Ligand code: SF4
Ligand code: SF4
């Protein structure tokens with residue numbers, strides 16, 4: 001634990017020997033380095049420091065609450081019925097209660113990343129020392145920590161500096177969590193503002209965690225040409241001993257790689273991964289393989305291929321010990337956050353542990369030392385491979401077995417009623433019973449691998465296994481590439497695209513992020529990313545969405561990562577890395593303000609968020625967002641003024657933040673040059689919204705990239721994409737074009753004939769393009785005075 | 787398939803559950819009583835098969851007989867035109883839900899809020915949330931779910947029904963349409 005016994009802070013001291021400015025000393029460390037950038041108003045901000053900014057955004061983007069049920073059941077006064085305007089025993093109303101739930105989700109998410117960051121930093125300091133320098137991209141990345149600079153007002157130089165940041169995050173998150181206690185916060189908008197605060201903290205935690213691991217491990221360092229790595233069940237050589245790692249905290253997986261390298265076993269074993277540990281594993285070793293997103297857990301384990309399963313933390317299935325036991329694969333848990341009921345063997349002799357695992361004496365062990373996990377996982381995999389040869393380890397039925405299983409189906413529909421995607425399993429079973437597996441194989445594509453269907457089947461059909469069996473050919477052909485997570489965006493890349501983005505000439509930055517709770521399978525994310533890369537937007541990706549993009553091939557057999565480059569420029573598909581790498585996306589937006597617009601970042605959150613909101617046409621798409629972490633990540637984007645679109649399951653976050661384009665009075669900004677209020681139209685129209693279909697999402701992406709600062713050339717390009725997509729996907733002209741056309745110069749030339757009559761009918765007058773801000777503090781000239 | 791079980795069993799509504807539409811006369815009576823009604827149809831309206839055929843037929847009749855405005859969500863506007871329906875407006879499902887929860891909203895035609903909403907053509911979980919949003923945010927608005935799956939958060943909902951039975955119910959509803967019933 002970081003100790004701060006003495007803390008001396010001097011703003012300015014003068015003596016005959018010279019002068020000192022901004023000195024900040026803590027025993028054992030010097031916080032940050034000398035930094036001549038002027039400190040902004042809110043270094044290490046509390047929620048209150050940014051509350052006005054939040055309320056400004058929330059006045060435009062009002063929450064719409066979608067409760068799961070009428071009740072609150074958070075304390076023993078309850079359950080309380082909050083429906084129809086009723087209040088709970090504590091006095092809370094439904095809106096505040098729902099925003100409280102959103103806050104809890106955001107706090108869980110941010111705490112998870114913070115705790116992940118704390119674990120990483122503590123582990124890496126223990127192994128490499130406090131003074132280990134931060135290095136995310138060498139001389140290519142001067143602004144190494146845009147989020148931390150912006151929020152905390154420090155420039156971290158060593159791993160030790162990150163401890164100061166962690167202290168801040170932990171104290172803030174504790175306070176936020178406390179506000180969700182019964183009888184604390186009562187106002188929904190204040191809850192929402194705290195959600196934003198949790199989100200902002202989350203991005204600090206993300207940046208911190210990824211910086212730490214990039215600095216120490218052999219990850220690509222802001223490399224646009226990071227290697228292509230293999231992805232998919234079909235890429236794995238099951239004849240070798242196979243290790244599967246699942247989760248998000250990569251040190252144990254790194255030590256598996258290192259142990260196998262040291263013992264000359266790299267070519268003799270397969271190290272495979274699911275979820276973000278897989279992404280980070282391949283950043284360390286491009287020869288490791290990614291199986292797929294989180295939804296691939298059951299199908300991969302039940303295929304019998306992995307010989308040893310190593311789990312760390314976050315988004316790991318809670319029934320893995322059972323699943324692993326069914327296929328005689330030992331389970332090694334490696335995180336105190338997920339002990340899985342296993343005995344802690346961290347201090348035991350490795351030979352004893354391996355013997356117990358190989359003989360099956362214990363189904364798994366908890367080992368909290370990554371080095372030791374490396375050794376035990378590799379040695380166990382080699383030995384257990386042999387013992388598993390004599391056992392039944394695959395539960396994927398043969399074709400004949402599949403027919404027999406399908407014949408059991410009584411058509412009760414319970415599986416469909418339990419399936420989050422309402423897949424038509426009973427009908428498919430009917431055909432499968434007759435030997436036709438086409439429909440079942442189609443369900444495989446949209447199946448998120450949850451296993452809920454099996455639990456309700458009163459005929460005990462292992463439904464998920466039947467889907468995998470029916471899709472056998474597809475499974476084998478899952479052989480794709482994804483570009484290894486590159487980490488940060490280089491300063492020079494930002495310098496080159498900053499202008500075109502802010503002026504609107506690169507039509508937008510679209511970030512495909514988040515989990516794999518997709519309504520119709522992985523392919524929709526790839527389709528969206530390709531569409532926007534083709535249109536020369538900058539597409540960025542992370543986590544399971546980055547994998548989903550890779551699981552697609554064009555007519556030439558190329559994956560999107562082969563088809564499109566990995567540079568942060570128009571027409572790229574840029575995989576930044578794992579969940580924690582999402583900070584490089586918000587970081588890129590922040591860096592535009594710093595590197596291109598020369599704004600001070602240091603503790604200057606509000607001004608930079610206002611800059612990003614009004615100028616940087618960026619949109620997040622979390623098509624399969626599932627987790628509380630995804631909620632926190634989205635919240636961090638909102639506070640920075642970046643809209644997020646989620647898929648239909650994202651509605652279960654139970655709150656949207658939407659603008660009203662029909663309320664003209666909501667869409668005024670100040671012109672910083674004059675202080676006058678100027679109507680700029682509903683741009684961006686929403687901050688958080690669920691789209692029903694990928695078509696709707698694509699139209700929303702194009703629309704939500706518009707910003708008040710767009711030049712006419714930029715706006716006309718953005719409108720071209722919006723109108724073109726709308727016409728193609730909706731089959732009609734959009735009915736709101738006039739709201740986005742400020743003067744005839746905004747009208748796309750090729751669409752002039754179509755648009756002019758609409759504008760004439762709606763009666764559009766010329767509007768000026770202001771230097772936009774929502775903040776009175778940014779007005780340079782007021783009432784004619786400087 | 788008990789009538790009042792939510793189709794996805796975990797989507798229980800809470801203390802106030804939708805009334806089951808036991809006979810179409812109920813809906814006709816509500817239509818008669820309503821000052822301002824609106825039909826909202828989601829992307830699954832055009833998912834094909836019996837569901838599409840049935841919903842298209844119903845919506846056409848509603849439009850023709852009662853001139854009930856129709857709003858489509860998602861991207862289906864053009865496809866509805868191909869089916870002979872010209873919706874009066876298109877908005878995202880969240881956008882229209884938000885507007886219906888705003889007492890100040892002027893409606894699609896500027897004449898004010900709606901008091902009766904028919905919804906159909908959505909995935910179960912999404913509609914469940916939209917209905918819950920309306921139940922809490924627009925408590926005075928009556929919301930009728932026309933999909934063949936029981937939705938506790940609606941004011942009135944069909945029970946869980948097999949496609950043929952549902953189609954027959956919708957046909958019975960349509961058979962009651964007449965200008966006299968306005
Ligand atoms: S927190 Fe309030 S509303 Fe919730 S159960 Fe307790 S008293 Fe009831
Ligand atoms: S495992 Fe697949 S098919 Fe079964 S309920 Fe989950 S998503 Fe549906």
Ligand code: SF4
Pocket residue numbers: 408409410411412413414415416425426429456457458459460461463
């Ligand atoms: S739950 Fe089982 S028996 Fe019932 S329809 Fe589904 S597969 Fe068939």
